[in-house]
Amino acid sequence: MLNSKNKKVSIILIIIAVVYLLASFRLPDYPYVPVDSDMVPKTLGFILLFLSILLFFVKDDAEKKQSIPKSEIKVILTVLAFVLIYILLFEIIGFVITTALFILITSWFLGYKGWVSNIIVSISIPLVIYLLFTQFLKVQLPAGILPF
Amino acid sequence: MGVFEGILTGFQVVFSLEGLLFVFLGALTGTLIGMIPGLGPITAIAVMIPITYGMNPAMALLLMAGVYYGAAYGGAASSILLNAPGESMSVPTTFDGYPLAKQGKAGKALAIAAIASFVGGTISVILLTLLTPVLAQLAISFGPTEYFALMLMGLVMVSSLADGSTIKALISATLGFMIATIGIDAQTGTQRFTMGNVNLLEGIDFLVIALGLFALAEVSNLIFERKQSTDFTSKLGSLRLNKEEVKEMAGPMGRQSILGFLIGVLPGAGGTIASFLAYISEKRLSKKPHEFGKGSVAGLAAPEAANNGASTGSFVPLLSLGIPGSGTTAVMLGALVVLGVQPGPLLMNEHPDVFWGVIASMYIGNVILLILNLPLIPYLSKILKIPRPMLISLIIVFCIIGVYGVGFRTFDLFLLVLFGVIGFFMAYLNFPAAPMLLAFILGGMMEQSLRQALTISNGSLLIFFEKPITVALLTVALISFVVPIFRNWRRKKEDKQTLSG
Amino acid sequence: MQRTSVDHIGANDRVKMKITKWRVYKLKRLLGVFIVMILMLFAAACSSGTGGGSNEESGEKTWEPEQPIEIVATAGPGSGWDTTARMAAKVLEEEGIIDQGIGVVNKPGGGGAVGWAYVHGQNSPYTIFVTSPPMLLVPLNGQSEYNYEDFTPIANLIADYGAIVVRADAKWNNLNELFEDMKKDPESISVIGASAPGSMDHIQFVRVAKEAGVDITKVKYVSDQEGGALTQLLNGNVEVYSTGVAETIEQVKAGNIKVLGITAEERLKGEVLEDFPTAKEQGIDATFINWRGFFGPPDMDEAALAYYEEKFKELNDSEGWAEIRAQFGWDELFMTSEEYKEFLAKENEAMKALLDELGLGN
Structure with a gap:
């Protein structure tokens, strides 16, 4: 199933996004500001999650295959x-x-x-x-x- | 005192044997300091403060001006020769400067950088001379909403930095933004993602990421290519530019010097935003956008002109209002204070000699630097003639010194290596590194200005629609976001039609 | 001495060059030229400003440094801590107050926490550091494992004070008018400072506001760490600016802003400065001192402490230091180790109470 590079990378990125989101939800509250410190991280976490899922379905670019001996x-x-x-x-x-x-x-x-x-x-x-x-x-x- | 009378006074101070000597020594020292990654204009000026202590203020200023321009140019040199940007505003210099150097045109690249710096510096000093009082108002016109819109515009343009997959560029940018959220949050004092490590409380320094992603990752390429014969022809050190190249860089240099100057006037992230915007906008304007990133003359000249323009522009708020608009001018302010001059709104009236002395020394600093550096270029380029194995170990050492000099701790060095490894994999998997760095730089400021604005407005989003500059910038951002998508969509539709037709 | 070191390096270079391969030779020559030029520059700059001085030794010391002393600045070059450390090192050496070499080491990070951990780890009488109110605030915010009690206060040298500033055309003419409005309508007034909530700019404002009866949990505080705080006041995005007294002088002179109150015990001296009313004279019994002094390692040996205490007293009374104070606009505030400890304990209590009320204490 994970035969393409993009799929492997996508899985790693999804894990990063989930871990980051979990950490964002555990940030302590600071009640005296209208927008707390967790808003932007949560947004970023979801964006990364979304993009990583998209990447999963993108085909590898064929022309730039690099291989290292x-x-x-x-x-x-x-x-x-x-x-x-x-x-x-x-x-x-x-x-x-x-x-x-x-x-x-x-x-x-x-x-x-x-x-x-x-x-x-x-x-x-x-x-x-x-x-x-x-x-x-x-x-x-x-x-x-x-x-x- | 009129402008011309004033500038004449300034030149009288500068045009003495002693004055010229100090500018010269400053430019030389600055170039050397600036070439070491991690030691940019800020450090160069900071270390000069104790040395100038007790000196004649005018002479000290000349020395500083020399150091300042020298350090900025030295930073360009390490970006071009080693792919190692010493500070955030010289990152775009690596995009085309390093490819040029790799093609054996290091001399040419350094010459373009020197000329573009000179033009950017000079055009903007002229603007500074004529317009400082007028621009003082512009300098303070930006509030949190305007900054937010400006940063957003910069971020949206990220996709232009991708030469392959847009999605990969966006992922790279998101990750960069995430890295920027590490550390103590300025609006609440909350520790974010520090994992209890004191070394992360102030976040990760830009240099750690830039040197890791760019210089160290490039080292791995150099290692693969180490056995390739490094027979650079004698052209390596040649600075000759042909007519077409001069023509190609003239437009970008002129435009971006002015644009860079105007952005630099805004206190905040002047130089970095200016050089990235210069690069991106010239790529869009260029007739040969495909050359960008592969050694384009315009792609190198534009950000160099812009960041020099912006550096000069950042003196507007300092000299006219006493507000340091950048890290460098903040240190400069410190230096002036030590010399017994307190920059403020009254500087021009109370200390016209200093005011005009600073400006005159900028003219001279620019000229001296050009005169000094053009003959040095053949020697500088020969750095690339050092045998590959030796060059590789020296680049690694320079990166390590640069990063150590920022935080004086080995923790940062391990992070540097980590980012080197990340950069290596990103290159291997065709993820562009530039969006990550740009988002890291802009993201932090964007988040802070967004939340400043919302605190001020008690959480109401209407604040973003109340000011004309904000609305204008947001509109530009929206257009730059929508147009490429629309174009893509139309192209696909056309492709389909041709297929079915 | 500088002259000889130049010659020495130059000569060495020439010898090495002969045996070096051509490529390296070119690079080396370039480097050599650079170094010589720089040393010349250095020599030129130094020779203009070296003030020698012999100081009589006042015997009966039980502790004398036998190796160079390291002053740690827990922030980067150019910062306030760094400047204080470098200037102190300079005067201590130049006036011959301390005979050993004194080096300044930068250990930036974590608002000081990284440097404090370093000093704690070194635990040597040769490693001392310069510090100020963040020494109390950062640990209270839960951002440093060590607090002021883990170190030995040696002596305090200088002080700066906080200023509460509004635009020149603002409707408030004194602190009480401002605070009355803040009590009535806290949502309409934003306060800006250059550091995060719980740090100096915030706490100095909150300390005064609380004494005046303002509900400090309702204070709208914005932080701008990019150096734009003053700009935001001038262009009207925020109403109040909390900063240090020194930063306000030029803007007041130009008629852009007015200082409603400062946090000093009594009025300061000097042109412009003497016109700034204190919070105290406006009936608000609150002060905030941005003190700056030197600390030693944990449980410092008494003899070593006595040595440093005396040396810093000498520094404080020296002409060179007086000049530097004047140059940078620092106020003299000398405290001996004992006085310092007492003062710190009181300050720490007061800050802790404020932070707890704001929910920031740890």
């Missing part, structure tokens, strides 16, 4: 994992070190083979940005384990 999906997921690790360690280890490692490893993983320039860029860019932010703009980036 399996090997590429692996690459994307790995980069995604790198990004998540980077973010997790961002405040703990600090901006300079995590950023340097991230640039170094990701560039290498994606096929950049010039080690010397890779290392130079990985170290200099985070340092320059860090100094620019903290010294000139006076905007703090996480220092982490570095002393400055």
Whole structure:
């Protein structure tokens, strides 16, 4: 039954709409305004529900079929994992070190083979940005384990 | 003091070696700051405040004007080169700027942006010089009902941003509007959809969504294409525009500078609405609407001219009434206060030097920026010559810095990645991302003005039919909604007739 | 010192450039040029305004900072909290009141709640923050897990007051006339402010209105967070504007609006300001102080508290700070830690009662 992309997406959207509507109906009252905070969300929820049901019956557009080879999906997921690790360690280890490692490893993983320039860029860019932010703009980036 | 006498006084301040140096340094610094996603004109000016503290006010203003224009231009550069809009008003710049850059015409795209910014900036400064006192009334003419109608008009035009299925564009817009409802509701103080998370109380920042949906989602494309040879020809950095291109952008630039200026005069969402409206209306007016979104010259020039026009326009309420009409002018007001000048209705009479100094510095800021940036373009475009793997990791890092700089918390970074993933799937499933962003920007304001109006009217809908501007804008919105449907319906009918005939 | 750092980076760049590949070389050179230019600009701007100063150390401290101090601004750059923090840091450093480096860290979000959670988590005498009435209101609205009692008030420094404003051509000439009409016909008068119900602009108005006998649940309050509140007053969409005193001065001078009453204890000083009547002198016994001061972590060590308290006293009495107060139009209001605590407890009670009556309390 769910053989078309549109139908699958439509089901997901219907679920989102229902969850959003349930949450809208549970918003607390504020009695001193003529239109409370739940009116617009409820309307939006029903609109999404309606549109999602319409989408269910729309045929997939034929001309723009995109397919992604399996090997590429692996690459994307790995980069995604790198990004998540980077973010997790961002405040703990600090901006300079995590950023340097991230640039170094990701560039290498994606096929950049010039080690010397890779290392130079990985170290200099985070340092320059860090100094620019903290010294000139006076905007703090996480220092982490570095002393400055 | 007459206009000409006044502007002469202003220029006397500006035309000193020191003055020009400050504008130049400001423009340079601003461009650099603006290129980092997340650091737009607001932050650029905010960080300048402590630096200008104790400086000669006139010089400080020149520095600020330079920074202001520089940052706006720098934002365009990151939109064009990296698909990473640094603030809401440069989102439409990505629509055609980035495709141009991808076709190896980065230099040309940057040149168009620079010229359009210059034209938009200059036309609107001229309007500012001549019309400020007259326009002060326009600036305060908009109430909640007028704003509601304006936002509605913008939202209705969402379908124009779709190049495929209208229904998908509408779904995308509805989702964007829903995201805008997250956070504390301004009219009641109720927490909506925050799931008890303090990080969501103030809602999700625009930048998180824009960089996720646009820049990060595009990174996945770059990853797929990383092995394709990146042999951009030497044209990459070339700024040369041919006659046809100049002709094509002249009309849109002229119109949208003026329209942008007028929208910018209204306190509120000036720049964003101006640039989106510019893009949409030029797409409708264009003889080649199919080129929009694929690297149209007019599609890039129009929003750039409009948002510069609007930025200048937002100085009208600030200079004539002391009302900051945008985030940037609010910070500018703060900066002026620090310099010992309180902008207000009497500024023009009590501090004519400042009033005209600001205006003169805008003329100079625009010119200096053009002179400064055109030669820089070949170097800027070379960013794209960085080998793909390196470029990809650098774009990710820039997005992360930009988002971190808004809220200084990793929560936003996870959200950024989430929106990157959403953007990836949307692209994969042919859902356009622009309507989501536009609805997110306009939706929040639309809901608030709707409910402000209804509180004032004690719940009566009649308030929307009492004011001529409101009625006019609502009519335009209605027409833009009905006409495409009607046209569709007629086309289908005709198709049927031809089929049966 | 700035000069050397410029040379240092420049030299480093040159060394690196030689070993860098051509493509990166171009980009790096560009960046290098930018950085050098910026540092020059920075140096130029700084050299014009550095006021050095040596301060005698008044011995017998049991606590001295041994590492840089972090002042948290629980909002973004350019906000009121941020400005206060940055200006205080600047004077504390420049006048040599505190020898350690002082950095300002922005932790915006949740009307302050995100930043407060951060300070609570750090729980270090090196992390202090600047705050104001939302410190009471946000927790009372149920939007923050921590309230003022979870932190250590160090000292209050400045104050601002609320103003109740109408158009210059409005029929009301004082607060009592306005409130009489609000009692008779609450539906015909809308009040606008820049923040949500339950926050400062709303509460300061409601506090005065309640004292005057208005049924505060019937007050029609509209919030405009896009900066359009004053516009809506001027163009006649709303009748009353609740805001800070400082925002009204220029409009009053231009004859666009009139201030019916301010929430200060007694009249303020200064041109225009001295003409604003207080609510009190109109027989309405209500005040609202938009206080601004510094708080430390929970259960701050007494010696550390004493150290900061004294330093902020020094700051308050310094010339540099007096200049900044004048520049920004801030009123001096110094409270020691003890006075501050008492004051906060009283304010908190009063606010809680109001919010409960409005059904906003949690």
